[in-house]
Amino acid sequence: MPTIDSNTLCINGDRLWARLMEMARIGATAQGGCNRQALTDLDKAGRDLFVQWCRAAGCGISVDRMGNIFARRAGRDDVLPAVITGSHLDTQPTGGKFDGVYGVLAGLEVIESLNDAGIATEAPLEVVVWTNEEGARFSPAMIGSGVWAGAFELGYGHNRADKLSLTIGEELARIGYLGEAPAEARPLKAAFEVHIEQGPILEAENRQIGVVTGVQGIRWYDLTLTGQPVHAGPTPMTVRRDPFMGLAPILQRLYALAEAHGPWARVTFGDIRAEPGSRNTVPERLVVAVDLRHPEQSVLDELDAAFRHLVEEEATRLGLQSDIREEWHSPAVAFDSRCVDAVQQAVDALGYSHLRMCSGAGHDSVYIARVAPTSMIFVPCEQGISHNEAENAAPEDLEAGANVLLHAMLHMANS
Template sequence: MRINEERLKERMERINSIAVTEEDGMMRLALSDADKEARDLLVSWMEEAGMSVRVDDMGTIYGVMKGRDEKALPICVGSHMDTQPNGGRYDGFFGVMAGLEAILTIKESGAEFDSDLMVADWTNEEGARFVPPMLASGTNAGQFTAQWVYDRQDTEGIRYEDELKRIGYKGDKENRLTKAKAYLEPHIEQGPVLDAKGISCGIVTGALGITGLDVTISGEANHAGTTPMSHRKDALVAAAEAISRIRKNCIDFGEPAVITNGIINAQPASKNIVPGSVYFSIDLRYHTDEGMAELEKQTKDIIHKTCAELGTTAEIEQYWRAKPAIFNETIVRCVEEAAAEKGLSAMKIISGAGHDAVFINEIIPTGMIFVPSIKGMSHCPQEDTKWEDLVSGAELTADVLLKLDKETV
C-alpha cells in the first residue's frame, strides 16, 4: 500500500494548528473546545470518505468503512486525539490519522476486504483533564462504570458528562466497540529505543502494567523558629525520605521497573511553618502482575516504615491500576511479516507507556505498531518523528489491516 502523503500531511497539520501554545506545544485537552474542533474535522473527513460515523456514550468516535461480509467481525484501528497540556504533535494523534489514511488507501486501491474497517478516536486517553487516563477505553473493557466516569471532575469542578453534552459528543452505549476481530494501535514510541538503534518499526508485544497511588503523610504543623529539631514531626521530611527510599528500592527491584513522583504538595505551605501534611503521587510500572503486586507492597511498606521512624503517619490509596498487557500473537506476527515485506528494520519491544490498547486487549485481540520518537521526547513540544517514519507507519498499518482481514485471529 502507498498512502496519499499530501493528504495525510495536510490533515495532520490542520489539526495540529488548533490551540497551539507559546512553546509550540499542543493544548487539546479532552472535551475542551479545541478537542471539539479536532473531532468535528475528523468526523467531516470520515463522512467525506463515505464512512458511517457513530459515537458512544463515552464520546468515542468510530468511522466505519463497510466490508463485503456482513457476518464478519470488524477490524478496528485507532488511538486518541486529546493531548497533555503543552503536549506533543504526534502522541495518540498519529494513530488516529494513520488509521484513517490506511483505510482510505485500502478503499482507493480497490483491494477487497471482508471485515468492516473501523477507525476509533478514544476519549480522554491522556487523563490530563479527567483522572485517571484511558477512561473511555477502560469503560468499554469493563474497568470503569459509565456513571463513575461521568462524575469525574477536572480541577475546576467541571464534570466529564457535562462536557460531553456541551460539545455535542455524548452518544449511545449501544455504539461502544465491544466485539471485533482485532484492534490495532499505531503509535509513536515515546521512548528512545528505536531512534537510538536506528530502527524504523517497533513490533509491540505488550505493555507494562501501571499502578497509581495517592499518598498523604500527616505530621504536625508548628512554628519554624520555636520548634526544636528534636521535637518536630515534619511531614515534608518524611515524604522526602520516603521518596528517596522507594526510588532506590525500585532501582534495586530491577528493570523494567520504574517509579515516578509527579506531584508533591506541602501544607500549610508557609515559609515559616513546619509542614503538617504532604501529598505526593506515585506511578509504578512493571511487566508482570506478580511483580507489580510485589513492588506495590514493598513501596507501601517502605513509606509506612519511614513515617514511623519520623513520627508521622501515612494514608495510601490506589486510584488506578492497569494490568500488564500481552498482545495477540497473530497480530504481532502480522506486523512482523508486513514490516519484513516492506523492507523495514524492525524489532520487538514492550511499551512502557499506557495506551488504550492496554484496556482493549482485555476484550479484543490487540496489537500495536511503534514508529521512532526522535531522542525519545514525548508529552512536550519537542516531541518529533521523521516524516518518512510517519509515512512508513501509516503504510504498514494498511498492510497489516489487509493481512488481518485474511487471518483467523
C-alpha cells in the same frame, strides 16, 4: 477506478503529514506543541475536524455514551466483526503533535488509501477516537476505552471530575459528544494501534518499527503523609513532625528500589501538594502522586508491597501518619499472538528494520486487549521525548508505521 495490487499498496505520506500539521494547529502552543485537553472546546474542534474528514472519505460515524467516536468503512460482508484501529486526540497541557493523534490519523489514512486504490476488504474497518486517554484533565487515564471494555462502569466514567469539579458527563453533553450508542464492547476481528514510541529505544537502536508484544503494568497512587503544622521560625528541627522529612527518605528508597529491579522498573512522582501551603508554616499534610511500572506483573506486585512497607517504616520512625490510596491499576498486558504476527509479517514484507519490544507507557490498547485480539506498532520519536512540546517524529517513520498498519489490517480483514 483501476484497482492496485494490495501487496504493493502504500499510504499517502504527504497527506498524512499535512493532516497531522492541520490538527496540530488546534490548541497550538508557543513552543510548537499542543494543548488540547479532553472535552475542552479545543478537543471539540479536533473531533469535529476528524469527523469531517471521515465523512468526506465515505465513513459512517457513531458516537457512544462515553464520547468515543467510531468511523466505519463497510466491508464486503458487513456483518462480520470489524478490524479497528485508533488512539486519541486529547493531549497533555504541554503536549506534542503526535502522541495519540498519529494513531487516529494513520487509521484514517489507511481508509483513504484503500479508497484511492479501489480495494475493498472482506470485514469492515473502523477508526476510533477514544475519550480522555491522557488522564491530564480527568483521572484516571484511558477512561473512554476503559468504560467501553468493561473495566469501569459508565456512571464512574461520567462522574469523573476535573479540578473545577466539572464532570466528564457534563462536558460531553456541553461539547455535543454525549452519544447514544452503548459504551460497551462488541465482537471484533482485531484491533491495532500505531503510536510514537515515547521513549528512546528505537532511535538508539536505529530501528524504524517497534513490533509491540505487550504493555508494562502500571499502578498509580496518592501517598498522603500527615504531620503537625507549626511555625517555621520558632520550632526546632528536632521536635518537628514534618511530612517532608518523611518524604525525602521515601523518595530515595523508591528510586533505589526501581534501580534494583532495573532496567525495566519505573518510578515517577508527577505531582505534589502541600497543605495548608503557607511559606512560613511546616505543612500538616503532603499528597504525592506516585507512578510505579514494570512489564512483569509479579515484579510490579513486589514493588507494590515494598512501597507500602517502606512508607510505613519511615512514617512510624518520624511520628507521621501515612495513607496510600491506589488511584489506578493497569495490569501488565501480553498482546494477541495473531495480531503481533500480522504486524511482524507486514514489517517483513515491507523490509523495515524493526525491534520486538514492550511498551513502557499505557495506551487504550491495554483495555481493548481485554475484549479483543490486539497489538501495537511503534515508530521512533526524536530523543524519545513525549508529553512535551518538543515532541517530534520524522515523516518517513510516520509513513512507515502507517504502511505496516495498512498491511496488518488488510491481512486480518481478509483472512
